[in-house]
Amino acid sequence: MGAFAGLLVLLGVFVGVVYATTEVPDPGSVQNSQTTVVYYADGTTEMARLGDENRTNVSLAEISEPARQAILAAENRNFYSDPGISFTGIVRAAWNNLTGGSTQGGSTITQQYVKNAFLTQDQTFSRKFQELFLAVKLDNQYEKDDILENYLNTIYFGRGAYGIEAAANTYFGVPAAELTAQQGAVLAVLVRSPSRYDPENDPQGAQDRWNLVLDAMADEGWLADADRAASVYPPVLPKAGSTLGIPAGSEGLVVQRALAELEAKGYDEQQIRAGGLRITTTVDKPAQDAALAAVADVMEGEPEGLREALVAIDPRTGAVRAYYGGPTGAGDGAIDYAQAQRQPGSSVKPYVLATALEEGISVTARRDGSSPQEFPDRPNLPVRNSGGASCGSCTLMEAMTRSLNTTYYGLAYEVGAEAVRQNILEAAGLPETWAPTGSILDGKATLADPETGGTGASIGIGQYEMRPIDQAHGFATFASGGVEHEPFFVSRVTDSEGAVLLEFAGDAGDQVFPADVANDVTYALTDVADYSRRSLAGGREVASKTGTQGLNAQDNSDAWMVGYTPSLSTAVWMGNDSPNDPIETAGGAIIYGSGLPGAIWQQFMDTVLEGTPEEDLPNRPVIRGDTGEGVPAPAPAPRTQTQSPSTSPPSAPAPQPETDEDTEQDAPDQQTQVQPVPEQPVPVPGTGQPGTGQPGAGQPGGNQPVPNQPSVPGGQPVQPGAPAPDDTEEQPTG
Template sequence: MGRAEERRARQRGGARRGAPAPATGHRAEGGRADRRKSKDGKGDRGFIRRMFTWKKLLGAFFGVVLVCMGAFVVLYMVIDIPNGNNQAKLQSNTFEYSDGTVMARTGEVNREIVQLADLPQEVQRSFVAAENKSFYTDKGVDLKGTARGLFNTLSGKGKQGGSTITQQYVKNYYLTQDQTVTRKLKELVISLKVERQSSKEEILAGYINTSYYGRGAWGIQAAAQAYYGVDAAKLKPEQGAYLAALLQAPSQYDYSSATETGRKLVTARWNYVLDNMVEMHWLDAGERKDMTFPKPRKPKAASGLTGQEGYLYEAAKAEAIKDLDIPKEKFDAGGYTITLNINRKKQKQLEQSVKDQLTDKLNPKRSETDADVQAGAVSVDPKTGKVLAMYGGRGYTEHYTNNATRSDYQPASTFKPIILAAALADSADTQSGQQIKASTSYDGTSKRPVEEDGKKVGFAPPNEDDQDYGPVTVQTAMNKSINSVFAQMGVDVGMDKVMETAKQLGMDSGDLKPYAAQTLGTMGASPLEMAGVYATLDNHGRKVTPKLLKSVTYGGQDQPLPDAIGGQVLDRGVADSVTSVLTGVVDDGTAKTSVRDNPARAGQQVAGKTGTSDCNRSAWFTGYTPDLVTSVGLFGEAAGKRTLSCDDKKTPVGKGGQVSLSGAAGGGRVNGGAFPAQIWAQYTFNATGSTSKFDLDTDMGAGVKPTTSAPVTPSDTPSQTPSQTPTTKAPSQTPTTPSQEPTTQTPTQTPTTEEPPPTDSPTIELPENPANDRQQQE
């Protein structure tokens, strides 16, 4: 046996004899198995320990930090402060009555930017106490809150985590409400830059003005109105604290509609805000203790543009754009607060007067004519030019055209005082050389050809009902609204001078070409225009331009408005003389039944003029007391297809065309002394209790009785061929002793003015006036 075999035999024998040998063998195999596992990379803790030492981990951490810092530096350099987003810039336009009550808000967003300085300091600080107590000392970002927000966004937990007031302002004004990592990183960078470029006051103001408070209110001004019905400048500290608390959950925290839980939560947050203010020494502890929770008022429906408010809105908007020369696009972008001169009480009185005296008497469903009746009215303070009330029609959504400002209907005989004013201003003479005054005599024969320098001018207007009057004074001609007299007077003065006077008094929308037919008021005019004309007369000849706007602010700054009161356009004596003459229309003329004898009249002095246009398409009464001027117009506007009733050819008229008012409310012709004067009287005598007297510098007016014969002239001599037999007595051929009684019928009550007859007046005996129950030409 060789050595090797002997050795192997010994080994085998030893293995049989020694028990530990197999164990040794197992260890060897196990060791090889462990080595194999190690080669596979499993379970080698030593390897992991060698790979992830604390030094390597620390190095990796700093590496990540450096990368992040580098990335942030890049972002900081790349991201600029953007322009504010359009939605954040949008504001509403707010329209208010003269007392500050909101009439309407218009625009896509209910927001009105206010200056921080306009807010009480406690209100400003309540937002800081609610959202970011370190606002005045921090750098504009909350890194912990931002990191928490990023984590919540990545993990899908939604809107959680805190932000500073600066960050919230940046989100509202520069960015969007999207919850994305990109938006949050931008928010962080822009917030840091905004902090460097803007003051804390600017940032706080931006935050307060761009935040959403619920009830459709964006910004604190809209919120103050929505929840407490006041401007933000008038908020109390406890109210400001509620609005600040509200921002956390506007819908849930609206106390008037919140659940019991919601009410408890918002009350707790309100207390939290006030307690923070005490802690930061912004609120006295004793004052805080006395505060009670300021329950907001219930939500009100948004002010709409229905009824009369729609007309007021459109008229005020048009006036603002015109007077301030504002581009329409800028106005529509919002931010304007427009306060109107409209007096809410007088506005309601005017609306009620139209209802009582007109619309309640119409039945549009049964009568085509009733359906065609449109009314418009404007009331003005003659001393200030303020439009105190305006009636535009049945309702803005039913009839979009504002009847108070439309100028497509004839003012008819309400134009006659302008002819007289032009005559007096120019010291004009009749064709015979007699100076035109209230006592001057004219031929009132219907269809008498108008003459100039002894020649007929081809114009011979009829009086109403083709009635002849014979010789009459200018005063009587105004009282009875005699067309033939004023047609001749216009030519006597010169129609170019008449039209110039009309423009000076404020008529500018109609055709003011100087031809004789214009003496009948055939141009277009609006109740607003005519109110201005008569207000200038009432204001002793100083120009009055009616103004709807009391004030306009934009960005907290008052915008300059043109003055409603202008310079002297008529001598005071001229204006006052016309006023005096116009008292006769009320005391003994076409308006005496509706106005003079109105039971609501309590001694108010009144001057005014009626008007009824050709074919009865329009009917007017424009009148005034010393304190109030109101023009009322009725217009025949076809509500459907019609035929022109005064036209024998039955000319078809389409919807919206001009038609006759005759037959409205089951009656006959609609004169200015009927519905318009009745509306005027109810409104005026309710709206003003003043019994002040006209302060007139004149010797003309109602009650002036001519006392001497006038020379015979073409304009003074009655027509030799009247269209019908005069109903009046022929004048005496010889002068007689003047009668002690006025030539007009004595009023049933004392006239509003009693002017003594001029001592130098000519003395002629006038024929009796036609019966007062006849319909007079207007």
């Protein structure tokens, strides 16, 4: 007992000494914000500077009382009576530190001010401990009104507005002195997460929290019951054109991905925008330059309406080495096509093969690749190969190289569409269901019909949409021997003094495919580049797959080239803003995966890999299972068909520049749908998100961009009333 008492005395002495020696800086001398710098992977080449753009400090008397009360109601109702710290917050921080949880949350306004104004953004228990002593001492040395005034001038409210005066002007066009309780509640909601609760980004979420703030004000007696009942959400000004320091060029999209990643790790906007962070990304400057050069060189003279995306990932770690989502990174016209949900065509066939390999079906197994073919799940709606290609008994490797739709539709049917779906989800790290975002896809199954939640065998020929980053991710899983690593953009974060806040070299990875399956998928893809005339320089070994999504019997909507070595996985996509518009070259020729996308992929890979050691790929399969014709799965119950049988495709179109197209030229079947073709909207400039959607009415396999729609993971807005994917799955793709 005496020993315990002695420990308490020592603890008391320690606390007393620390308190006495803690110096509180003069709030008037504090620099309210510091510039955050974003670097390329070398840690020295700057990509962007994010700093103070809009600030006007005001006295507390120049801030309306209802606005002050709204902030207090949202953040710290007991501000004027507490000692500057929250004892429950201290206990929670200590517990979270012991259990590995977050050290954030539950802070008083005084603590928040101390963290933002005086301390680094280090999210550690020691920083939290220091925050507590400073908060207590600040509370003892300064009046509460002085602390609140400085706090309100320090907060970042989003849209580049630092402090409540700038926020009042930015959101409502009035000075802080004129803010109403209802307007003040809008700003109070923004304190926790300015971008998330911006009413232009999430109107419903912002209004829900606004109601909670007003309820709290009423509970405290700061808002009369009659005024609370009569309160309506005030009109908010639209966002201005400020880029908030995000570069206007293509690198701005990299910065946005990096910042979003930090937010997901718990960094708030105050820390990111005004915390003086030094953020090192994973993106290599030479690789990024190579991506820009490949797009510029190949697309010179091509139609301006064509859109491109390129994502390159290190399969060993998940680090994103190059990222091109479009030429505009911020402001008007900023759309990130690397996040666009588009139909991948035949570039999904490796996942079908992986599923078959898991079932013991070898890459040397033979299946019927004749064309056309009917399948039990789609009577009277035959699947066809492009260009008249047909093979009565091809191996799965041959069918992969020649991109035979009938073989891989049949194989997906044989092994089960749901099994293929699960393999894609695991390889590309996709969620089982869409995360809640306010769109009509909330909670809906990924890679499935949003109405029924079912997945058909057309998944084997690319019916269900994926993003370019998903394909680079999924193929990287094959490249790493079946180990899936989550892609990431940020490798290191320090404060302005150099203290390391975050160091990340990738996750440990999950073995989602057996090594022998990954080996044999890679082996099966080794002939595609040569067959498509996209071999790499010096005969470097590479595994790859083309993909072309048909729009109708004459046109294509999307074209892909995806491939990898053990050290680099790269996906290239090409399309239009509206997936219902055909993609053509300047000469009017149809674009296929091995055409312009293939040329971009080839130039990029050759440039980045030049001078690096050549890496061997598998030269033989290791799974020696079924090599026969296979046994078809039982036919599922027939379902209602909404499309008429297809007609024969035309002969193969003219070849693309630099390549004599192979059977990857999947001229899709003409389909007839009962719905009329709606007018096609265009993507919303300045959102940073692609305007894509579900397959569009009247066009087999087409999608529609939908402006101003909330996005599911990856930024896929949804077109209400669009037909379900199963209604449009009948067209063969490439």
